[in-house]
């Protein structure tokens with residue numbers, strides 16, 4: 001994959017990968033690109049990639065919208081907390097979490113203690129554009145997506161801000177964001 005010219009070289013990425021001794025966990029709002037960025041980051045670092053939402057669906061044997069509809073958000077959050085605790089097992093990997101995961105104090109404490117937390121952030125316009133590509137987010141069906149995203153982003157900011165690495169993802173290719181994530185991890189290690 002082509003990275004930005006200011007991004008680390010492949011030799012630098014390999015050296016960085018050797019220094020990573022715990023999971024890298026991507027947190028941030030829905031639509032910011034945690035899964036796409038996470039998958040590409042894992043490939044570059046030669047680490048396994050895990051999407052926490054997919055793991056929750058696998059464990060519950062049910063898609064997330066159905067979980068919300070049949071059992072409610074609290075039930076989903078409980079499953080989310082348990083699945084993430086299982087995923088943080090000391091192994092090196094890249095984990096993309098659902099937008100609400102890091103808001104849970106228990107999950108946040110676990111990630112901050114045992115992983116490298118990266119907050120992927122972007123403005124509401126970019127989030128809106130990206131969430132529009134999929135129709136699988138129950139929280140956005142509860143009203144006007146722009147208002148919901150704006151409110152959730154404000155409410156969740158104090159939690160996301162606790163991640164030691166903050167990367168702003170602008171519109172355009174994810175490769176630029178990945179370069180910034182690599183630099184952020186490098187500076188943090």
Ligand code: S3P
Pocket residue numbers: 028029030031034053064097098099100101136137138139
């Ligand atoms: C949620 C985000 C979703 C998913 C669920 C709830 C949230 O994940 O976990 O719909 O509370 O922000 P993505 O952030 O991957 O969309």
